[in-house]
Amino acid sequence: MYTEKVMDHFQHPRNVGEIEGASGVGTVGNAKCGDIMRIYLDIDENQIIRDVKFKTFGCGAAVATSSMATELVKGKNIQEAMKVTNKAVMEALDGLPPVKVHCSLLAEEAIHAALWDYAQKNGIEIEGLEKPKSDIHEDEEEEDY
Amino acid sequence: MERLIYLDNAATTKTAPEVVEAMLPYFTEHFGNPSSIYGFAAANKEVITRQREIIADKLGAEPNEIYFTAGGTESDNWAIIAAAEAYEAKGRHIITSKIEHHAVLHTCEYLEKRGYEVTYLDVGEDGLLDPAEVEKAIRPDTILVSIMYANNEIGTIQPIREIGEITHAHGVLFHTDAVQAFAQIPISVEECHIDMLSASGHKLNGPKGIGFLYIRKGVKIRSFIHGGAQERKRRAGTENVPGIVGLGKAVEMAASTMEERTRKESELRDYLISRIEKEIPYCRLNGDRAKRLPNNVNFSFQFIEGESLLIMLDMKGICASSGSACTSGSLDPSHVLLAIGLPHEIAHGSLRMTLGADTTREDVDYTVDCLKDIVAQLRSMSPLYEDFVKKQEEEK
Numbered sequence: 001m002y003t004e005k006v007m008d009h010f011q012h013p014r015n016v017g018e019i020e021g022a023s024g025v026g027t028v029g030n031a032k033c034g035d036i037m038r039i040y041l042d043i044d045e046n047q048i049i050r051d052v053k054f055k056t057f058g059c060g061a062a063v064a065t066s067s068m069a070t071e072l073v074k075g076k077n078i079q080e081a082m083k084v085t086n087k088a089v090m091e092a093l094d095g096l097p098p099v100k101v102h103c104s105l106l107a108e109e110a111i112h113a114a115l116w117d118y119a120q121k122n123g124i125e126i127e128g129l130e131k132p133k134s135d136i137h138e139d140e141e142e143e144d145y
Numbered sequence: 146m147e148r149l150i151y152l153d154n155a156a157t158t159k160t161a162p163e164v165v166e167a168m169l170p171y172f173t174e175h176f177g178n179p180s181s182i183y184g185f186a187a188a189n190k191e192v193i194t195r196q197r198e199i200i201a202d203k204l205g206a207e208p209n210e211i212y213f214t215a216g217g218t219e220s221d222n223w224a225i226i227a228a229a230e231a232y233e234a235k236g237r238h239i240i241t242s243k244i245e246h247h248a249v250l251h252t253c254e255y256l257e258k259r260g261y262e263v264t265y266l267d268v269g270e271d272g273l274l275d276p277a278e279v280e281k282a283i284r285p286d287t288i289l290v291s292i293m294y295a296n297n298e299i300g301t302i303q304p305i306r307e308i309g310e311i312t313h314a315h316g317v318l319f320h321t322d323a324v325q326a327f328a329q330i331p332i333s334v335e336e337c338h339i340d341m342l343s344a345s346g347h348k349l350n351g352p353k354g355i356g357f358l359y360i361r362k363g364v365k366i367r368s369f370i371h372g373g374a375q376e377r378k379r380r381a382g383t384e385n386v387p388g389i390v391g392l393g394k395a396v397e398m399a400a401s402t403m404e405e406r407t408r409k410e411s412e413l414r415d416y417l418i419s420r421i422e423k424e425i426p427y428c429r430l431n432g433d434r435a436k437r438l439p440n441n442v443n444f445s446f447q448f449i450e451g452e453s454l455l456i457m458l459d460m461k462g463i464c465a466s467s468g469s470a471c472t473s474g475s476l477d478p479s480h481v482l483l484a485i486g487l488p489h490e491i492a493h494g495s496l497r498m499t500l501g502a503d504t505t506r507e508d509v510d511y512t513v514d515c516l517k518d519i520v521a522q523l524r525s526m527s528p529l530y531e532d533f534v535k536k537q538e539e540e541k
Binding site for chain 1: 453456493
């Protein structure tokens with residue numbers, strides 16, 4: 001069902017953990033749907049992502065996309081990090097089963113949410129970055145079960 | 146793979162070698178169509194009758210009340226749709242439960258679209274149905290009650306005899322999906338006033354693609370599959386002779402080993418449950434502790450998701466299943482786990498392990514040892530667990 005790369009990132013996820021006093025933290029997803037991703041960014045004064053960590057509650061694809069997304073943004077500046085789309089994450093993993101494409105979207109959103117948090121804290125604007133739409137608490141209120 | 150521990154016997158079982166052996170001649174030398182005139186083929190009619198007798202005997206039924214089908218799903222579809230059509234003049238109301246297999250639930254939904262009304266009864270936190278609720282739901286236009294004998298996910302055994310007494314007293318047909326229960330626990334269609342019962346071969350070390358529907362004499366449901374005159378004109382199609390022979394053999398074997406096998410399985414089941422409860426924190430046993438199938442264990446582990454758990458168990462050679470959304474192909478976790486009141490996030494973290502005749506204590510020990518590590522590993526990367534731990538620290 002999963003490619004070798006997905007299995008590799010699931011079995012040996014890169015950058016798992018937390019960053020104390022992170023420059024930006026973003027959490028997206030919804031426990032009801034079975035996926036939550038949290039990304040921590042450590043961004044230096046030159047707007048370079050020096051370190052990145054993640055924690056994920058979710059399926060194999062959710063873990064693998066989080067892991068790959070952190071690899072893709074590490075060492076990049078924030079403009080470059082903005083270009084890490086869900087498509088780029090999927091390609092880097094050699095593809096995902098159709099039902100798992102939403103996991104890669106979540107990974108993109110998690111990066112954006114962490115960048116948004118960084119931008120808010122520092123009073124800056126990042127080109128092309130909009131307020132993340134996926135917030136756990138918002139979702140819980142919006143969805144009617 | 147060095148080691149394979151198969152703990153998914155509710156999904157399917159290994160066909161017993163004796164069953165395969167019994168079937169083989171019916172592919173080769175005894176290949177004849179039982180409806181043919183010449184001797185070697187017509188002899189297969191007798192063979193089929195013998196299997197019918199074996200099965201009927203285990204249920205306390207008559208041989209001509211057993212109708213072979215392609216499996217549990219066909220039996221459920223047939224029983225429900227044909228009963229709805231046959232008793233339409235009396236009414237269009239059906240009663241079932243929220244924790245039925247999809248073979249029953251989706252069939253009921255199909256009938257709802259065709260003008261039938263279906264009451265889906267709630268179950269308690271333990272997964273058990275209250276027979277009084279069945280009685281309350283019966284109306285003058287109720288034509289059928291369909292309640293599963295034992296649940297495929299959480300193993301709960303329903304009070305079938307009590308429900309049967311109620312439906313009998315009200316003159317309402319009673320169907321039970323006994324796919325998980327048949328040959329695991331003793332069943333008497335007489336004592337339980339069961340009018341129709343579905344069962345399947347591959348859940349009891351028999352072959353796939355064969356099952357049966359028990360239809361009590363006098364229940365006037367018609368054919369579901371139209372064609373030839375097989376199965377007393379009620380189920381057309383050339384008989385699956387090898388499958389029927391395999392089913393008969395599997396039933397014979399399962400019945401003769403039932404007492405000893407289920408005693409051993411329930412001991413192992415309770416050992417597995419107690420080790421998990423002692424050694425893995427923040428878990429919950431789903432389904433009633435006592436009124437459950439001898440081979441069923443179902444746990445929810447907080448803060449983690451089922452598919453991840455299954456993949457990691459698979460890497461250790463352990464086969465199990467989960468009620469998480471990712472394994473169901475939809476966004477919602479198992480309807481059974483939601484019906485017993487689990488929040489979505491807890492239902493996503495469920496794990497079902499169903500033991501078999503070959504499961505050993507070593508298998509159970511190895512599984513719990515692996516499970517402990519895997520749950521800890523997945524929690525260490527779960528944001529839900531991180532939040533929980535931080536909240537606990539704050540409260541201190």
